[in-house]
Amino acid sequence: MAARKRNPNGAGSIWQRKDGRWEGRVYVPQPDGTRKRKTIYGVTWEDCDEKRQELVRRDRQGIPTPTRSAKLSEWLPYWLEEYIKPQRKRTTYAKYEMHVRLYLVPQLGTRRLETLSTANVRRMVSAVTEQASAATAKESHRVLRTALTAACREELITRNVAQLVPAPRELRPWTLDESLAFLEAARPDPLYPAFVLAIALGLRRGEILGLHWQDVDFERRTLTVRRQLQRGTKELYVDTTKNRRARTVPLPLMCVAPLRWQRLRQAGQRAVAGTDWHDGDYVFTTRTGRPVEPRNLYRSFGRIAVAAGLPRVRLHDTRHGCASLLFAAGVAPRTVMEILGHSQIAVTMNVYTHVNDNHRREAMSHMDRLFKRRK
Structure with missing residues (x-):
């Protein structure tokens, strides 16, 4: 078989394994700003190369590709700095940062994006309601939902579990x-x-x-x-x-x-x-x-x-x-x-x-x- 062309620097590499499958490795950006090597596999060289090109494309667009599902304690601060701070008002950033720091990271920080469940979100809502108020829990729920929507757009997760959990009802306004x-x-x-x-x-x-x-x-x-x-x-x-x-x-x-x-x-x-x-x-x-x-x-x-x-x-x-x-x-x-x-x-x-x-x-x-x- 004709030798494959060598990929340019930064574009990863592909080789055939002893079991006949093809394996590739590409350095990709992480949500925390670092770069790590991600391994991909394919039945044919073409399959593996298609996956490699997709990782390179995401890298050139500045889209992070975690080598494993990022924890909420990693994704939420990254989302604040890269998504909210450049695009939203200072008051919005300050409010979101407060909810991330005081409620979301303490309650959900050890969970990974892909394994976060509706039960985890419900427990977070209940805990914040008890700790602060229903209005605060509703706002924390909204911040989490927005952060997970961004993760869905970046194809880091396939669904937003916060959307499946209803927000708590606030206290009624005065008559x-x-x-x-x-x-x-x-x-x-x-x-x-x-x-x-x-x-x-x-x-x-x-x-x-x-x-x-x-x-x-x-x-x-x-x-x-x-x-x-x-x-x-x-x-x-x-x-x-x-x-x-x-x-x-x-x-x-x-x-x-x-x-x-x-x-x-x-x-x-x-x-x-x-x-x-x-x-x-x-x-x-x-x-x-x-x-x-x-x-x-x-x-x-x-x-x-x-x-x-x-x-x-x-x-x-x-x-x-x-x-x-x-x-x-x-x-x-x-x-x-x-x-x-x-x-x-x-x-x-x-x-x-x-x-x-x-x-x-x-x-x-x-x-x-x-x-x-x-x-």
């Missing part, structure tokens, strides 16, 4: 009465206007703290959301909104008076601070004009809710409550989507709307009215 009770309890707090915006407009925490006075138009009664204030590892920074678009929201009357009060209060603080005042035009500031720390807004929210004896929810859950109340009032889905700043209406409909018993009773009361007209 209208509970929201009113919170606002009444929060009235003496300096951040009361911020809480009004969260409940009435469904603004995100970063959007509230990123507001400038130039974004508030009292004459037209509108508020324009242009940016977010976020906390990085070492600093506060300004970022675009989540969907990278500005939106203008009409201000209900319940928001106007608190914002006017905030402006008067801030003017008094500016006079007291004098030359120590940091003029950044932020609506919500400390006594010296510096932006409010996002964590401090969340802590004040939780403290007031506990003192008022209300069910435990996150500040972000006020967005869910706002959406549900708007839908209950008959507001069109497209309008709710624009108010909340979603890029897709499916997010508004599937994630941010909740139906409680009062909504169901009100809906079914329409049946009484319809059938009474028949009599």
Whole structure:
């Protein structure tokens, strides 16, 4: 048989074994950035060479090919650095990294991608729910599902087992009465206007703290959301909104008076601070004009809710409550989507709307009215 041409450097090599089969070896990139030698086999030289060419193609495209199934403790950090960090916002990377570090690696890190089962994922969800909350477990489940989807695209696994496990149900958002009770309890707090915006407009925490006075138009009664204030590892920074678009929201009357009060209060603080005042035009500031720390807004929210004896929810859950109340009032889905700043209406409909018993009773009361007209 004619001698086979020698493959170029880096393209691997193929030879015939004593048992008649063909064997090849190619150095391939690993998920952790190293390179290891992978062995392939074929009944004929052509079979083995086809497998070799596929490995070389993946190598040239920068696709890792683990010599054995990578552990979750190897794949998840690699996925964060190579997929999330270059393409997503800093806040998204920080949130995903936190879930990987605190929940996913401790619970699933020793499991390999190919052997990860639905039972493993269910146990992780239960453990995180017990350790933190249902909302945290739901987010960890979403991070894992996204990471495994990337592994499927890279052909490291054939199925995403996280998609087969339902995410835990979150705590329900506050009802209208509970929201009113919170606002009444929060009235003496300096951040009361911020809480009004969260409940009435469904603004995100970063959007509230990123507001400038130039974004508030009292004459037209509108508020324009242009940016977010976020906390990085070492600093506060300004970022675009989540969907990278500005939106203008009409201000209900319940928001106007608190914002006017905030402006008067801030003017008094500016006079007291004098030359120590940091003029950044932020609506919500400390006594010296510096932006409010996002964590401090969340802590004040939780403290007031506990003192008022209300069910435990996150500040972000006020967005869910706002959406549900708007839908209950008959507001069109497209309008709710624009108010909340979603890029897709499916997010508004599937994630941010909740139906409680009062909504169901009100809906079914329409049946009484319809059938009474028949009599």
